[in-house]
Amino acid sequence: MKVLLSNDDSYLSPGLYLLYESVKDLCDTLMISTQYPKSATGREITFDKPLRLYKTKYLGYEVFVTDGTPIDAIHLAIEVLGFKPDLVLSGVNVGENLSLQHIFYSGTVGVAIEAALMGIPAIAVSADVYEFSDFYNENFRELIKRLVRMLTINTMKFGFPKGVDVLSINIPRTEHFRNCYRVVRAARIRWRARYRIDRDVRGNICYWLQGEPEVSEVDTDVYSFEREGCVTISPITVDLNSSPEMLRYVERLVSGEIS
Amino acid sequence: MKVLLSNDDSYLSPGLYLLYESVKDLCDTLMISTQYPKSATGREITFDKPLRLYKTKYLGYEVFVTDGTPIDAIHLAIEVLGFKPDLVLSGVNVGENLSLQHIFYSGTVGVAIEAALMGIPAIAVSADVYEFSDFYNENFRELIKRLVRMLTINTMKFGFPKGVDVLSINIPRTEHFRNCYRVVRAARIRWRARYRIDRDVRGNICYWLQGEPEVSEVDTDVYSFEREGCVTISPITVDLNSSPEMLRYVERLVSGEIS
Numbered sequence: 001m002k003v004l005l006s007n008d009d010s011y012l013s014p015g016l017y018l019l020y021e022s023v024k025d026l027c028d029t030l031m032i033s034t035q036y037p038k039s040a041t042g043r044e045i046t047f048d049k050p051l052r053l054y055k056t057k058y059l060g061y062e063v064f065v066t067d068g069t070p071i072d073a074i075h076l077a078i079e080v081l082g083f084k085p086d087l088v089l090s091g092v093n094v095g096e097n098l099s100l101q102h103i104f105y106s107g108t109v110g111v112a113i114e115a116a117l118m119g120i121p122a123i124a125v126s127a128d129v130y131e132f133s134d135f136y137n138e139n140f141r142e143l144i145k146r147l148v149r150m151l152t153i154n155t156m157k158f159g160f161p162k163g164v165d166v167l168s169i170n171i172p173r174t175e176h177f178r179n180c181y182r183v184v185r186a187a188r189i190r191w192r193a194r195y196r197i198d199r200d201v202r203g204n205i206c207y208w209l210q211g212e213p214e215v216s217e218v219d220t221d222v223y224s225f226e227r228e229g230c231v232t233i234s235p236i237t238v239d240l241n242s243s244p245e246m247l248r249y250v251e252r253l254v255s256g257e258i259s
Numbered sequence: 260m261k262v263l264l265s266n267d268d269s270y271l272s273p274g275l276y277l278l279y280e281s282v283k284d285l286c287d288t289l290m291i292s293t294q295y296p297k298s299a300t301g302r303e304i305t306f307d308k309p310l311r312l313y314k315t316k317y318l319g320y321e322v323f324v325t326d327g328t329p330i331d332a333i334h335l336a337i338e339v340l341g342f343k344p345d346l347v348l349s350g351v352n353v354g355e356n357l358s359l360q361h362i363f364y365s366g367t368v369g370v371a372i373e374a375a376l377m378g379i380p381a382i383a384v385s386a387d388v389y390e391f392s393d394f395y396n397e398n399f400r401e402l403i404k405r406l407v408r409m410l411t412i413n414t415m416k417f418g419f420p421k422g423v424d425v426l427s428i429n430i431p432r433t434e435h436f437r438n439c440y441r442v443v444r445a446a447r448i449r450w451r452a453r454y455r456i457d458r459d460v461r462g463n464i465c466y467w468l469q470g471e472p473e474v475s476e477v478d479t480d481v482y483s484f485e486r487e488g489c490v491t492i493s494p495i496t497v498d499l500n501s502s503p504e505m506l507r508y509v510e511r512l513v514s515g516e517i518s
Contacts, residue, residue, distance in 0.1 A: 045364060050457060050465035072468075075452035080466055100499055101376050105304060110363075117360050117448050154512050161508050164501045183510040185500040189376050193334035198309060206309035207339055209331075235501040235509045240359055241444040242423045242494040249420050250494045251442040253413050 001027040001156050004077055004085035004115075007093065008070040008107030010037045011056070011063045014135040015092030019125065020061060021141075022148035023089070026156070030083045032064040032073045038107055044069045053080060070111045078118075087155055088115035091125030092144060094132065096170045098221045099190035103236065109168055116165035116238045123151055127171040128225075139174045147171070147181075147231060164235040170221060171231050178229035186234045187220035260286040260415050263336055263344035263374075266352065267329040267366030269296045270315070270322045273394040274351035278384065279320060280400075281407035282348070286415070289342045291323040291332045297366055303328045312339060329370045337377075346414055347374035350384030351403060353391065355429045357480045358449035362495065368427055375424035375497045382410055386430040387484075398433045406430070406440075406490060423494040429480060430490050437488035445493045446479035 003023055007016045011033035020031055038044075051068040053076050064081065066073050070090075077083050093108035103109045112122035125148060129135065151167065160167075168186065171177075191211030200206050216222035221232040242250070262282055266275045270292035279290055297303075310327040312335050323340065325332050329349075336342050352367035362368045371381035384407060388394065410426065419426075427445065430436075450470030459465050475481035480491040501509070 045468070047468045047470075050459060050467050051454075052463070052465055075468070076454065076466065079452050079454050080456075100497060101373075103499060104369075104372060104376070104497075113363060114360075117363070118451075151513060158512055161505055161512075163505045164509060167509070181513070183506050183513060185503075185506065188498075193338050195310075195335070195339050197339075200309060204311070206311055207335065208309050209304070209306045209334070211306075233509065233513055235505055236499040237501050238359060238363075238499070239447075240362060240495040240497070240499070242496050244444075246420055246422045246494055247442050247444065250423060250426070250492065253417055253420075254410060254440070254442060254492055 002083060002085045003027045003029050003152065004074070004083060004088045005029055005031045006070060006073050006088065006111050007033055007091055008038050008111060009094055010034050011058055011065045012132070013094065014059065014132050015094065017059050017061050018092050018135055018141060018144055019089050019148060022145040023152045026149070026152055030064070030077055030081065031061065032066070032077045034070055034073055035065055035067050038069050045071045051076065070107050071114050074111055074114050085120055087152065088112060088120050088122040089125065089148065089152070090122060092135070093126040094129055095126060096128045096225065097124070097126040097168065098170055098225055099187040101189040101191070103168055103186055109166065112166045112168070113238050121155055121160045121165070123155070123167045123169060125169045125171065128173045128176070137174055143174070143177065144171060163237055165238045166236045168234045168236055169231065170225050172225060172229055176229045177231070180228060180230040181233065182224040182228070182230045183233045183235065184219055184221050184224050186236065187216055187222040189214050190222050261342060261344045262286045262288050262411065263333070263342060263347045264288055264290045265329060265332050265347065265349055265370050266292055267297050267370060268353055269293050270317055270324045271391070272353065273318065273391050274353065276318050276320050277351050277394055277400060277403055278348050278407060281404040282411045285408070285411055289323070289336055289340065290320065291325070291336045293329055293332055294324055294326050297328050304330045310335065329366050330373050333370055333373055344379055346411065347371060347379055347381040348384065348407065349381060351394070352385035353388055354385060355387045355484065356383070356385040356427065357429055357484055358446040360448040360450070362427055362445055368425065371425045372497050380414055380419045380424070382414070382426045382428060384428045384430065387432045387435070396433055402433070402436065403430060422496055424497045425495045427493045427495055428490065429484055431484060431488055435488045436490070439487060439489040440492065441483040441487070441489040442492045442494065443478055443480050443483050445495065446475055446481040448473050449481050
């Protein structure tokens with residue numbers, strides 16, 4: 001069993017090594033990441049310039065580093081380093097990725113989606129922490145290790161069922177966690193965009209994004225995470241295609257046959 | 260009927276104005292775009308700095324411009340300019356976006372997905388052209404205008420059916436087009452990453468991405484576009500959630516009950 005470990009917060013994030021510590025004795029592993037943090041650049045791939053790739057040590061661990069994006073890192077590991085994973089673990093991300101809205105933005109989940117498109121099961125792990133030093137909280141470390149270990153063992157044993165390509169996991173801060181784990185669908189959106197009109201130091205008008213929380217439905221990741229203090233596990237598919245019936249409907253729609 | 264027009268190639272792209280010309284007499288419109296091209300930054304949103312927004316004229320048309328990303332542009336149009344669209348048109352993009360792989364990367368489709376998450380039907384239009392000047396080919400313009408006009412009229416009349424949130428349209432170059440239109444699912448991946456090992460001018464090893472085409476199945480966008488020379492229309496959903504049955508299966512999987 002080969003597990004590829006990566007993230008979008010760069011090789012400097014202790015979150016990556018926490019994943020490694022969770023599974024190191026279970027499988028063959030390889031860690032690869034980016035030189036610099038690449039959050040929210042989601043799913044960029046580099047095709048117009050050459051990429052660098054080197055091996056280094058950080059926090060005592062061997063890790064490969066590229067000057068490309070998180071998506072580049074995955075492809076470099078598979079194609080250049082020849083590491084063909086049975087499972088990809090992405091994270092632990094600084095910041096949770098709740099709702100489809102954030103799943104679509106997220107670099108952490110983006111890595112998992114890219115693996116899934118190639119047919120590799122993938123687990124993205126995101127946590128409600130603010131900075132790298134938060135990863136050194138011992139209770140938090142234990143929670144992550146137990147969870148990631150359990151998920152990895154069960155995925156190794158049973159695989160993912162058809163229609164599940166990625167598990168997107170969100171972990172509350174230790175002080176909010178109420179010791180519950182929920183498998184729930186991702187809410188559609190988490191925030192509505194609102195803007196505060198401001199003036200910059202030169203007196204020009206500018207706009208600051210201010211998210212306004214969307215009312216969250218019960219049995220969604222947002223609700224379980226925010227209201228119930230649970231770890232959420234959202235199984236997602238990368239198959240965005242509408243159903244075959246809908247394809248036929250759209251066929252008639254575009255030809256104007258429907259009336 | 261209000262239609263918001265946007266893209267990810269900046270307000271300097273004639274592709275945006277081509278969309279406008281296709282629908283200007285059918286509905287109220289507003290055009291908004293970015294100062295600079297933002298291809299392949301996919302779905303970035305700006306939350307850590309203030310955004311600028313101004314109105315200008317380009318190629319004879321009134322257009323709003325932001326220094327943010329394509330996703331920011333959509334939110335600014337709705338929230339700051341108060342334009343609540345019934346339909347979002349995104350494109351015409353320089354470069355086609357075939358397969359789920361590219362749909363996940365694409366800024367053009369990203370704009371449409373963002374609209375869809377807010378419940379607004381959206382159509383993303385991408386074309387196999389190489390540069391802005393290609394948009395001035397008269398046959399090509401006529402093809403786009405007829406198609407976008409027809410899709411807009413039919414969407415205005417019938418709406419999208421449940422389970423369809425975005426139509427992703429891909430248009431071949433004029434010389435490859437064989438006058439066929441296909442409603443087809445998006446292939447999973449279009450390219451496998453391969454890397455050519457090279458040395459830079461300082462003698463250091465570097466890696467160039469070289470895509471290797473994946474064998475394309477019949478009845479996919481890649482096949483219809485590349486082999487049959489058709490315009491492809493792929494209806495997609497933004498609901499990445501696995502089915503409720505799969506959620507229950509994963510519940511048992513994570514608890515280790517399955518054996």
